[in-house]
Amino acid sequence: MLHIGVDIEEHDDSNSQELESSPELFLDNEAVLGLNSPNCSQSKSQPDTIKQPQLIHQPELNDLIRELSLPKNKSEYLASWLQERNLLMPSTKVTVYRKRNAELTKFFQFNISKTLCYCSDINGLMLELGIKHRPEEWRLFIDSAKASLKAVLLHNGNEKPSVPVAHSTTLKEIYESMNMILNELQYERFEWELCGDLKVIALILGLQGGFTKFMCPLCLWDSRATNFHYIRKDWPQRPWQVGAHNVKQTPLIDPSKIILPPLHIKLGLIKNFVKALDKNGDAFMYLKEKFSRLSEAKLKEGVFDGPQIRQLLKDANFRKKLKTKELAAWSAFECVVYQFLGNYRDPNFKILVTNLLQAYRDMGVRMSLKIHFLHSHLGFFPENLGHKSDEQGKRNRKRLFPHSFSQCIKTLAHKTNSKTLEFSKS
Numbered sequence: 001m002l003h004i005g006v007d008i009e010e011h012d013d014s015n016s017q018e019l020e021s022s023p024e025l026f027l028d029n030e031a032v033l034g035l036n037s038p039n040c041s042q043s044k045s046q047p048d049t050i051k052q053p054q055l056i057h058q059p060e061l062n063d064l065i066r067e068l069s070l071p072k073n074k075s076e077y078l079a080s081w082l083q084e085r086n087l088l089m090p091s092t093k094v095t096v097y098r099k100r101n102a103e104l105t106k107f108f109q110f111n112i113s114k115t116l117c118y119c120s121d122i123n124g125l126m127l128e129l130g131i132k133h134r135p136e137e138w139r140l141f142i143d144s145a146k147a148s149l150k151a152v153l154l155h156n157g158n159e160k161p162s163v164p165v166a167h168s169t170t171l172k173e174i175y176e177s178m179n180m181i182l183n184e185l186q187y188e189r190f191e192w193e194l195c196g197d198l199k200v201i202a203l204i205l206g207l208q209g210g211f212t213k214f215m216c217p218l219c220l221w222d223s224r225a226t227n228f229h230y231i232r233k234d235w236p237q238r239p240w241q242v243g244a245h246n247v248k249q250t251p252l253i254d255p256s257k258i259i260l261p262p263l264h265i266k267l268g269l270i271k272n273f274v275k276a277l278d279k280n281g282d283a284f285m286y287l288k289e290k291f292s293r294l295s296e297a298k299l300k301e302g303v304f305d306g307p308q309i310r311q312l313l314k315d316a317n318f319r320k321k322l323k324t325k326e327l328a329a330w331s332a333f334e335c336v337v338y339q340f341l342g343n344y345r346d347p348n349f350k351i352l353v354t355n356l357l358q359a360y361r362d363m364g365v366r367m368s369l370k371i372h373f374l375h376s377h378l379g380f381f382p383e384n385l386g387h388k389s390d391e392q393g394k395r396n397r398k399r400l401f402p403h404s405f406s407q408c409i410k411t412l413a414h415k416t417n418s419k420t421l422e423f424s425k426s
């Protein structure tokens, strides 16, 4: 066991930067190691033998640096500091951390068409990161944006770092791209739960995109039968038959592996709420003023992001501008966000959701797919939504692997896509 770890282990990420500026920390460790201490041979606990320092091997040093989440420059600083004091085994190299990303990029390769950079050995990558990969503890998050398509493994409970496993800057957001990502990541072998926005989920399940009659991945809810919205709760279960009920292609994964995304449910709830607000009323005018950078079109469509929703939820002035029915709906939305869609699930969450649906109906909010999930599929939400969220907040920022690694994979994908780099498997 590494003696120097005794004192340092208690320092978390936020304290790691103190290493450079806190020589006391090392002095303490010297004491632990029994170095430079005139009294060490006279220690009462070691009366007969002089405690020899244990020289540090490369793997031990690597583990320590990983535990401390040190970036490249600080890793090298710590290694040279130990080397200067002859505390490293002769074979231990201090410059190895400059090339640390290379240790991880060896687990990545490109597909034949060089459109996707992906991890070809997930167990190996996890092991390199000091993690034993148990697929049931992880969920695969596929994030699709205009400029990139990426896949990241997120730890359920978010205690372990998120691990980027695929990245592309050229693949389009289509069924075939999802198929390629899942194939290259050997999804059939690991069968993680999967989260993503509803568009990604629809693609993976082979559903036709856009506003279709049967858009729910779980049942045959008729999105166009507005007379039944907020009234009919039970709809027939979806049969997965290609060609019927907007199923265009064979589902790529077992639909039961899908996790409904809480962040997107929130975004959907606020979107339809804002769309139903009186556009000449005080509340909408207040939103225009508060989010002056948002275009009027976006505002009317209620397109907000997570931080903007949080900002609005804290804003007492916004509440004051709402009319009676709007305020009832907003208050119900607040309750559902805090007591159902986050880390905490209120024992009465079903009542809270029912209140929300009633208030939305009274206010004249149109039912969307996301509102339908709350109406018809409450049992489908995992027990602790915060643990399996699609929201990558502060809890996910803890990284045990190099800070620049994610960027490195991104850069590799960019370079290869622009054909400036020939990536070899080595």
Ligand SMILES: [Zn+2]
Pocket: 216, 217, 218, 219, 220, 221, 235, 372, 376, 377
């Ligand atoms: Zn449904």
